Amino acid sequence: MKPPARILIVDDEAIMRDSLNDWLMEDGYEAVAVEDGQKAIEIVRSQPFNVVLCDLKMPGMDGIETMRKIKEINKDLPVIIITAYATVNTAVESMKQGAYDYIVKPFDPEEVSHVIRKIISHQQLLQENILLRQELKKVYQFRDIVGKNYKMQEIFELIRTVADSDASVLILGESGTGKELIARAIHYSSRRAEKPFVSVSCSALPETLLESELFGYEKGAFTGAVRDKPGRFEEANGGTLFLDEIGEMKPETQLHLLRVLQEREIRRLGGTGVIKVDVRIISATNKDLERAVKEGSFREDLYYRFNVVTIQIPPLREREDDIPLLAERFLMKYNVKNNKNLEGISPKAIALLMQYDWPGNVRELENAIERAVVITKHNIIQPEDLPANIQSFQESKGIKPRKLKEVEKEHIQHTLEENKWNISKTSKVLGIDRSTLYKKIRQYGLSPS
């Protein structure tokens, strides 16, 4: 259930204000009534409203002047002019001045209800469209997650399987492995795709702010709460809430969150009413949550709420066959972003990328390629365009345990690339005959990269 829309009534007659106020409350709105234009302007400055119902004939500032001043404060706030004086001239004048509509009192019950519902539903659509456009700009689609590695293929299959359910998903993986990308892929493959995807990093905010961020607050809940603010749960209503770094959450917030997940309703800080929410929870962490549960720093009951389905994203060093693909994808992305037209990444640079152990995972790879695209003076990214720690990795960590066959395979591949797959030249460099080279190519399944 969304929080009720707020409607401002401006009418000098107490009986009209009371009557409209009572009826709007019965219709599920939150109404605030004031008796003149000056008070209306003051309250519009300090409080949010969805619609203003303003009487035309009032002593002092009339309805049209009041509307004009309200529009100076908030040009998008719809104002409906109400009056007992039904003339074509006043109707035309108020519409010219920007009134959303014009109604004559006493109203036909259908009329006012219809107009307000139309405005509110238009505003909700607009809000959802804004959120949707913001999301689409990021072009996070399932197909945009790159990975031919079999572990990634298993994850893609799992995403397809869980997308259509409302089951909570816990995504585990080291920092930079793309946990949010997987969460977005689940959201955009689910029936909730048209609704908001809202992401909250539990480690980015101090504990006290995290609760107000998640659950919202009501005016006066604490110093600085000068107006009501809906929380991320309310923003995500109908859609998906992605809680990142849940391992950082303090016990009090864990308890609060557990209650919300059980009851499916929230209470804003400082508020008394409950608000129903329909939200799918996807959470993520780079911490060992099982151990945190055993050590008592993470609630077991909350862990099981989060952990209906687990997706474990492998670190990049365990899917090195994806590195050339990812590097290529990032090259294309940063070519466009930097208005460049680089043709590729040299085999030597690729080899360096594949040897590095990527503690920062995909994010680190992306940063390395972005940097290379910006600084390179070549048409193809060269080893010297890569960060120094990647260039020197082989020397500093040359002791990385590797099988002889792996080294041989890489060396042959590398030499073939260096000689543009000229078999004669490559066999000479390697000191083997052509037939042995052919045998090795078949044996290792080598092909031009």
Add this chain to the structure above:
Amino acid sequence: MKYIDILPMGSIEPDILDLISRHLAKLFPYGLRTLKPLKEPIYAFNFIRNQYFSSKILSEIVNHASLETVKILGVVDVDLYIPIFCFVFGEAQLRGKAAVISLYRLRPEFYGLKPNRKLIYDRVVKESIHELGHNFGLTHCLDENCVMYFSHSIWHTDVKKSCFCGECRRIINHRIVLQEEA
């Protein structure tokens, strides 16, 4: 024992009062009492509009609630209004004690049709439950089958059902529990 009281105001047919009692008894966990009829609420008559101001009638109805009264529903047979609307079928104090319904615009005769007892029974039951729903804190429901759907016209009253939708039922049950605890 707690009661929902029914308060006839003016001449109201006994079968209508009996019908309201029977239906409300099925929906709410309280006893039903029909109080001694009051006179027609002439004090609420507006000579300019030729209608009766329902909010004034509500103020009078609430005076007739006793200590055992949980809610009190007035029944009139006059044309009701509130200042902003051309007419209303009834009015209730949201989360309050008193409600009123009028038979005036529920009768098929008002629309130039032949009297139809079954039809007016159906409408009376719906409007009674609707107004009591407001007393228990329910606001209008967007489900046009739900009895809490806002009847803009008699057509809407006829379309909606005489029961709460699942969500309104859940809320009202919760409110009844709170009422009992209070």
